[in-house]
Amino acid sequence: MKSQQSHVKALAGKLLVVDDEPNILSSLKRCLVKTPFEVYVANNAQEGLAIMQEHNIQVVLSDFRMPHMSGAELIEQIKSTYPDVISMVLSGFADFDSAIGLLNSGAAHKFLRKPWNNRDLIDEIDGAFTEYHTRLLNKRVLEGEHNPEYYAFEQAVRDQFEMQQEFCLVSLKIKDYDFLEQHAGPNIFKGLLTEIRGLVNSELPQGSQTFAFDSGKIFIIIPDYESEAIIHSRLSAINHKLNEPNTQRQGCVKINCVMGYALAPSDGDSPSSLLENLRSAFSVDNVEKERLCRFDSALRDVQRRQLKIKNSINGALRENQFYLHFQPKVHLPEQKIDSAEILIRWQHKELGWIPPNEFINLSELDGQIEQIGEWLITQSVKMIAELHQFSPDLKRVAINISACQLANNSVVEQFARLLEQYALPPSLIELEITESCLIQDFEQTLKVLQALKSLGLSIAMDDFGTGYSSFAYLAKLPIDVLKLDKVLVDGIEGCKEIQSMIAGLITMCHELGISVVAEGVEVAGQVDLLKLYGCDYIQGFHFSKALPKPEFEQILLQQPFNTEVQ
Incomplete structure (x- = not known):
């Protein structure tokens, strides 16, 4: 068994603990106070889901028997909405048979018994964070991100945050990349990348960096930009030139390119939050028409509202809120x-009257309409x-x-x-x-x-x-x-x-x-x-x-x- 000091080297991360018993929560908080985990606690499943919306939780430790929404329902909801999160059940042995379905489905990673041994519990949580990072790494491998270029990109983003100055992060997507690669040959991306880097050098501030990946993804870091208006104008110029027909291109004349960008630290105060917000910029409705879109915090608020609505439907049915x-x-x-x-x-208890079209359309997306x-x-x-x-x-x-x-x-x-x-x-x-x-x-x-x-x-x-x-x-x-x-x-x-x-x-x-x-x-x-x-x-x-x-x-x-x- 590991010693207590061994846990100082445990992987840091954000942990959510959910239990409807205040004494249990207090005991768990005392147990975890000296660990590197950033611990969030919730007294019920609904409160836990609200925390999930606000914070980038990696591991969840939940009780099984809770009022309104059980631990099983909570973990299934988390698996559906946050598929990368590692969830574990911490409950009495009598609940094990009921939790087997969660374990067999993969929604729950492990079943841990109450009462617990503090050292063993910390080891299990540490193992859950290791599992989270392993799965994330494997996911990156499958997505083609497990290469030196991606690690160089991650390090460059971290360096910008450590310099504590504003910068712009741009994501560029060639939408028909797979088609181009199939019909114009595997070297097509190399030519496009040369063209893009030339435009970056001519249109963007000195010191801008370009990172490209085999999947057709391109990121651009623009340090110490003058103003958003100027950056938007310059990115628009780049995007226009990329999307207009170009007979000088080898293998293709026309490409379909869209861009999204986010500004740090206003659009994200950490590498993970900035990248997540940058991804959400591409879900804006007019990105197809505009071809260039900045992350909008209002969009994030809409997405959080939608998530709250989806997470509340089952409870609303049980509690006759309709x-x-x-x-x-x-x-x-x-x-x-x-x-x-x-x-x-x-x-809705928090959101008030919700238009039927809104919750009906959302319920159709994940099957709750049934x-x-x-x-x-x-x-x-x-x-x-x-x-x-x-x-x-x-x-x-x-x-x-x-x-x-x-x-x-x-x-x-x-x-x-x-x-x-x-x-x-x-x-x-x-x-x-x-x-x-x-x-x-x-x-x-x-x-x-x-x-x-x-x-x-x-x-x-x-x-x-x-x-x-x-x-x-x-x-x-x-x-x-x-x-x-x-x-x-x-x-x-x-x-x-x-x-x-x-x-x-x-x-x-x-x-x-x-x-x-x-x-x-x-x-x-x-x-x-x-x-x-x-x-x-x-x-x-x-x-x-x-x-x-x-x-x-x-x-x-x-x-x-x-x-x-x-």
Whole structure:
């Protein structure tokens, strides 16, 4: 066993310790106080995830049993969001069987027992940091960064920080590098690098350094720059010259080059933070158009917000933070509200009300949309059953269905089970799908939609008018309702072409037995034209925003609905 002094040589790094027992945290802090580790502590998983967002944590030591979010859920979330981090469980032996799944999946590196031996625990943490750096080194090898040039680059960045002066770090990417190398030969990069270094020497301050790697990555260090405006101007000049056709290039005339840059220490006060922020500069939306983009702290704030939202979704589902609102639909021939669309709302404990598009889009990226969709269907059917008891005249309520829910038959089984549970007439439920649902796997989507239709549910195509091939789907799918997108409705008053298209579309739908709903209706003039063209239903702020269930119930009592009054 190592002596206590041996730990002075342990690898330094940032360690996060998570445990809901204050006494445990205090004991661990005392145990680790003389180690080189920079220790952060959290009383729960949510607090731990917040720390992960703010600091470059390399190793996590977490309890297993914790309220709200367990250690298992925390470690799985960390593995998904921070794949390089090494996570370990520190818990009682009774939790070992439950933690086996974490160990087998690779999400957890080791299971450590409570109570612990201080020396052994420090050894294990030291080993975890060694594992972290080993994996990082192996990753660099796979990425082609394990070469003298990369180490020279890292050292040059560290030297700039040690000089304690401002400098600019630039990353240049040749986007079609692999294609160029394949078709123009392996020496193409050598010629491009010579050209780039010539531009650096002519356009940038003396002492600027260029570092290039076989993968086509190029970094430029610009020391002691005059001002950001001047640097931006000079980098723009370089980028313009690189992207314009050049007949003097050997093997290629045109290349596609983008650049990002960050300023130290304002954009990062350490080599790791500066490089991380520089990488995030390339995720700015307009980098493709501008070809040059500086790291923006506002972007980092957006990314942190997005991460907080993604990390909070599972907890929000458990704690019933989501709400359902109902936006009425007015049946124009009768001027009566007999249907509605269910819309999901979320009031985050810290962020307040989050726009549905924001959290829905984020949940689709990492698969959490499946849990949200399952919750939405269950709660929606329950509320529709309650509304049916309140107002038997209610004809139909729409529920939005995502593409991933149509990927298998589980959604059919869920509706069949819920219809039986609540003894609900299936005709009360309408499912709204978008064209994106059809693009992924048309045959599978068609199969599931037909199964849902066989249960007695209605199918509506949402956002019609924003896609490219929606017309082709009308005759192929079991569509009962078509919803005109707000983009079309917005232009109806001032554009004869849109008026003609909507009138023709409504006529065609009626010939196919399809009802038409116009959504996003905001002014009386739109209502008048849609009435004229025979539109069946109107939905939008002109009549009502989405309402909580009690307020929607009150509107159902106000019949017929006056479509002339906003």
